[in-house]
Amino acid sequence: MAGLKYLSGFGNELTSEDPRCPGALPEGQNNPQVCPYGLYAEQLSGSAFTCPRSSNKRSWLYRILPSVRHKPFTAMKCEDLTESWNEVDPDPNQLRWLPFTIPKAAEKKVCFVAGLHTLCGAGDSKSRNGIAIHVYSCNTSMTDSCFQNSDGDFLVVPQQGEILITTEFGKMMVEPNEICVIQQGMRFSVDVFGETRGYILEVYGAHFELPDLGPIGANGLANPRDFLAPVAWYEDRTVNGYTIVNKYQGKLFSCQQDFSPFNVVAWHGNYTPYKYNLENFMVINCVAFDHADPSIFTVLTAKSTRPGVAIADFVIFPPRWGVADHTFRPPYYHRNCMSEFMGLIKGHYEAKEEGFQPGGGSLHSIMTPHGPDGDCFEKNSTSVLTPERVAEGTMAFMFESSFSMAVTKWGLQTCQRLDKSYYKCWESLKSHFNPNWKPTSK
Structure with missing residues (x-):
């Protein structure tokens, strides 16, 4: 070389x-x-x-x-x-x-x-x-x-x-x-x-x-x-x-x-x-409020014959500034018509700092609900929203596809790396519903 x-x-x-x-x-x-x-x-x-x-x-x-x-x-x-x-x-x-x-x-x-x-x-x-x-x-x-x-x-x-x-x-x-x-x-x-x-x-x-x-x-x-x-x-x-x-x-x-x-x-x-x-990726991000869709982090796409729909997108979540006001900044809870496989190259992913490890992965299939774990929700619902660095020292990525993907026998059984306790990361989520809630004046 x-x-x-x-x-x-x-x-x-x-x-x-x-x-x-x-x-x-x-x-x-x-x-x-x-x-x-x-x-x-x-x-x-x-x-x-x-x-x-x-x-x-x-x-x-x-x-x-x-x-x-x-x-x-x-x-x-x-x-x-x-x-x-x-x-x-x-x-x-x-x-x-x-x-x-x-x-x-x-x-x-x-x-x-x-x-x-x-x-x-x-x-x-x-x-x-x-x-x-x-x-x-x-x-x-x-x-x-x-x-x-x-x-x-x-x-x-x-x-x-x-x-x-x-x-x-x-x-x-x-x-x-x-x-x-x-x-x-x-x-x-x-x-x-x-x-x-x-x-x-x-x-x-x-x-x-x-x-x-x-x-x-x-x-x-x-x-x-x-x-x-x-x-x-x-x-x-x-x-x-x-x-x-x-x-x-x-x-x-x-x-x-x-x-x-x-x-x-x-x-x-x-x-x-x-x-x-x-590291050369130029991040586009929210600078006012709310949380943008992950499509703004697309590095490469393999298009299908349907306009706007990909066979596969390669998406990354690099270090960046979080500055959105009046906003739950981590990814929102969602179900969608895409399959999402996530991997972690290094660091800790912001929405699941425990359990999701470098060299592992996760799959959220079409219309299967997913989102931040309980600790992430509680922490980010009460934190003071000052400008902060997000994902510093981290690189997570996503393979997203319009296909409904089947998991192989190796993935479910042979590799013996399946985390059967994954569902428990959402069990601590509790109801905060208050029927007597009144809006506060700004």
Whole structure:
């Protein structure tokens, strides 16, 4: 990674070549009869060829050998990675998980792929419409192997331990409080540096994009220039049995080849992996009264075909000022037509300072009521409303979806991290109703 830089700009047409091979990008055309340095031209398409120019996604890769040169794919065991949403009966209850267990290397070496566990999801990768939420927990780097998701995009949220992601486009170091997106079909390998854990939001049939700003105007939320793509980096390496793991229609397959897939000397296009530092998010918030909807904290969205309705939103709750007057400042009690999975990267979430821990999660399903616990309600109903910092030292996030998500058998039973006492955090809520209440004069 020494000396590597990143290319900036969300969705821009980007150009990169490894400095060891200047002039590797062909001039004037994408697929000349003979490419510079004797490279092969290969296009990676993330959209239909006929999509409008504004939504057309593709990149040209100039590589030492094309990706088509491999042995046939064969089925492999999926472990806890699944797209089977009917393993167990539906559960509409508020669900919360304690921090997910990270395997100890002394007991069992687990790489990123082996450490993938599906928690919940809905839809179908075959029909290109759906979502899945996974967690990963691992302790060992991938060796002479890489992963390719043919079903959809991975939005990766590290929670513990930095990860070095090697892709066909170059390398990215991604740390907790950063995110990265590996788009459909891109091959990547993950190096870790100890016990490592994080969350993954997967979407089928759509790509993540920046939300529209509307009345906010030109500036606010995530700034396009803060998204970073890797620069070209290649290795020309012969390997005796390099393994490609392919996630296809919810199942895993593997094939063998005798060379590294990270042999791209140069590339150009607008379909790339990318990362983003959550500290760069420009928060929009209430400055008068009431509590705004969490949609003002949307970093990325994957839109559905219905206007204003997302397959999935990635929402964060970063440190910010709370200044609203005459207002119950934490999130309000609510039921809604979206599924809300929350995770915690660090710190203490303002509405549930106990029980909701970094590395754990919660799921509030469609029309299931939820909101602040009893302690949070009592504290914030009587506190003096002076300007204060909210969520200092904390980063909570939400995967929100219009899909009604099913929880897997692993999530409800196998992982053994389900907090069966979660409902008790609301049991201390009591009636404050006073039929003789009279308004006080201001």
